[in-house]
Amino acid sequence: MNNLLRVLRAERNWSQQDLADRLGVSRQSVNAIEKGRYDPSLPLAFTIADLFALPIEAIFIRNRDPE
């Protein structure tokens, strides 16, 4: 799953550690989510969405199979 976490973070001039502190997770977690190596659970996805005041689907983009 792709996401706009890096862009949203950059817009606010936050480091990965800044975002991690706000979410209450490790910096490694933020890095893994940004790189698409880890898809967060629904509770964490909602926490991220709340932090950026955006709906989940505006942050996380589902990979669609080519038709």
Next chain:
Amino acid sequence: MAHYRSPAMQRYLRRLAGFMVVYVALIFAVGTVFRTNPPTGALAWGVAALPALPILGVFWTIARLLAEETDEYMRQLLVRQSLFATAFCLSIMTVWEFLQNYEVVPLGTGGFGATFFWFVGLGLGGVWNALGNREAGEE
């Protein structure tokens, strides 16, 4: 992962250190007892098993870490590391058992049993996790 110190990880390290201190003390104490005044019967069983107890405690600390870690990504890495350790240990012991069955190697483990190889696997699993993070270009 080496730089990550959540409250759960800090508790794990404290528990681990405690059990290791007890383990070292028991290894020396039980060794001394068996060299100087070896117990017999049921007492021998009990005394000989004493050094195993802190090792069981270490398994408990790992279980507690998996239960108490609130960072879901780090918990996933820990689970993967533990599964790697289990697969590594079972692989080594399975091959070893067949080598013993056909008398290619002598019976016994020379002190290097399943627990030893499980912890070796845990270390290798940690290296695997660290390499995965490095390949991903962790910032």
